[in-house]
Structure formats: C-alpha cells, structure tokens
C-alpha cells in the first residue's frame with residue numbers, strides 16, 4: 001500500500017483523469033456511448049474521489065466501505081447498468097494511464113496497484 005500511495009502522489013493531478021478518460025473512451029465503443037452526456041469537468045473530480053475510495057476500502061476504512069457501497073449501487077443493473085466485464089477495461093485503462101504518468105512504474109508496482117484496487121472493484125461488480 002505504501003508504494004501505491006507513493007505512486008499516487010507522483011501521478012496525482014489533472015493529467016491523471018484526463019489521460020484515463022482518453023484511454024477508457026477509446027478502449028471500447030460501448031464505453032464511449034455510456035459517457036455521451038457526461039459533464040467531464042465534474043466526472044474527473046469524482047474519478048479521483050473514486051480512486052481514493054478504492055484505496056480506503058483496501059485499508060479497511062469505514063469511509064471506504066460506505067463510498068464503495070454507494071458506487072456499487074450507482075453502477076448496478078438497476079441504475080447505470082455497467083456490466084461486470086467492463087471493469088476489466090476500466091482497470092486496464094487505469095494501469096495504462098499510470099504506466100504513462102509514473103516514471104517509476106514497473107511490473108511489481110502494477111501488481112501492487114491491482115492488488116490494492118481489486119477488493120473494492122470486486123464489491124462493485126458483485127453488486128451488479
């Protein structure tokens with residue numbers, strides 16, 4: 001977790017959500033369609049909060065648990081209807097972004113990022 005937080009510190013800033021959504025929206029035409037009406041100024045802020053929530057969840061913080069449960073409800077079949085397989089594209093897009101923006105990125109760091117994010121992502125997927 002320490003190395004992930006250090007990495008987050010290096011990449012934190014407007015470039016992170018900017019590049020992430022460029023990569024995510026080009027990854028799959030179904031995804032571009034989902035964000036057709038999105039206010040990206042707002043979404044980019046919320047994305048950074050979402051990332052912090054995934055990290056808080058991995059650390060067992062109550063705030064992380066609440067935020068992830070809320071995101072699970074929002075992304076579920078009844079609300080935004082984000083199919084569970086989309087989360088693979090989401091995670092891969094994030095890793096690509098981090099690899100571009102973090103000069104210290106490495107296969108080990110990638111594994112640590114994935115290990116940190118997956119418990120929260122699993123909860124959101126399971127709430128589909």
Ligand code: HEM
Pocket residue numbers: 031034035037038039043046047049050051054071074075080082086087088090120121124
């Ligand atoms: C664990 C992974 C994810 C996190 C942390 C996350 C985070 C968020 C957050 C924080 C919001 C804003 C919620 C709000 O309005 O309060 C949001 C909205 C949204 N997310 Fe995700 N998301 C994830 C995965 C995905 C995936 C896989 C997709 C589809 C490919 C997706 C599509 C959307 C869409 C379409 C919105 C609504 C945008 C709008 O308001 O127009 N998300 N997400």
